[in-house]
Amino acid sequence: MSEVVLRFTDVSRTYQSGDTEVRALDGVAFDVVAGELVAVMGPSGSGKSTLLALAGGLDTPTRGSVQVEGVELAELGAAGLARLRRDRIGYVFQDYNLVTDLTAAENVALPRELAGVPPRSARREAIAALAEVGLSELAQRFPDQLSGGQQQRIAIARALIGQRRLVLADEPTGALDSQTGEAVLEVLRAHVEAGAAGVLVTHEPRYAGWADRAIFLRDGRLVDSTGPRSTPEQLLGGRP
Numbered sequence: 001m002s003e004v005v006l007r008f009t010d011v012s013r014t015y016q017s018g019d020t021e022v023r024a025l026d027g028v029a030f031d032v033v034a035g036e037l038v039a040v041m042g043p044s045g046s047g048k049s050t051l052l053a054l055a056g057g058l059d060t061p062t063r064g065s066v067q068v069e070g071v072e073l074a075e076l077g078a079a080g081l082a083r084l085r086r087d088r089i090g091y092v093f094q095d096y097n098l099v100t101d102l103t104a105a106e107n108v109a110l111p112r113e114l115a116g117v118p119p120r121s122a123r124r125e126a127i128a129a130l131a132e133v134g135l136s137e138l139a140q141r142f143p144d145q146l147s148g149g150q151q152q153r154i155a156i157a158r159a160l161i162g163q164r165r166l167v168l169a170d171e172p173t174g175a176l177d178s179q180t181g182e183a184v185l186e187v188l189r190a191h192v193e194a195g196a197a198g199v200l201v202t203h204e205p206r207y208a209g210w211a212d213r214a215i216f217l218r219d220g221r222l223v224d225s226t227g228p229r230s231t232p233e234q235l236l237g238g239r240p
């Protein structure tokens with residue numbers, strides 16, 4: 001049995017909007033195991049970003065339980081949650097969220113330095129992470145000297161440096177042309193193959209093809225999910 005990295009058990013999230021209640025998520029349950037990439041799909045407003053925010057401990061469920069590596073997020077205090085987010089969870093955003101006045105290497109090293117790793121070691125780890133995403137030669141460049149696809153690959157290196165086992169990606173290909181988007185997903189896929197668990201929010205069936213399976217949300221409910229993909233050829237080919 002593969003290790004469960006992310007577990008949602010009967011998770012609901014309700015927002016109060018004036019007098020009305022918005023049920024952003026309603027009784028959602030699923031697991032993501034190590035080595036697995038799960039795509040989350042669904043129309044606008046169906047709850048995809050809410051699901052990702054709950055998985056990353058950026059938001060709290062109204063009902064139900066979210067566990068990361070067996071740890072119940074609701075039972076962690078603010079400091080414990082911040083530590084878990086820094087050390088175990090990587091977030092990749094549509095707009096990269098790189099620090100503009102830090103170089104690529106400094107951006108990638110940042111979470112390690114915040115975790116107390118000495119700067120020299122953090123830098124060494126960052127250079128290795130940049131090599132993994134094929135960008136070692138661009139380590140000294142600043143974000144505005146890099147293409148969108150290069151910036152997103154740096155964001156992925158930053159999301160996975162250290163011991164982080166869970167990578168949450170919210171439309172990471174949104175701002176990219178399709179060829180560059182495929183290259184970014186190839187990097188994400190490789191990290192998952194190396195043992196991380198991944199959740200990828202995407203509108204694009206083409207990109208969802210990089211995932212092992214997809215779950216579909218409608219009005220906050222999990223309405224369908226595809227089975228695991230069967231052949232290595234399909235996985236490597238990147239299309240369903």
Ligand SMILES: Nc1ncnc2c1ncn2[C@@H]1O[C@H](COP(=O)(O)OP(=O)(O)OP(=O)(O)O)[C@@H](O)[C@H]1O
Nearest residue numbers: 015016017022024043044045046047048049050051
């Ligand atoms: N802070 C909030 N207050 C009130 N309602 C909210 C809040 N955040 C989200 N919602 C509502 O919850 C529902 C789910 O929103 P969510 O952003 O998770 O959807 P989504 O599937 O990510 O949409 P999109 O694809 O457009 O980004 C929507 O009806 C949204 O309006």
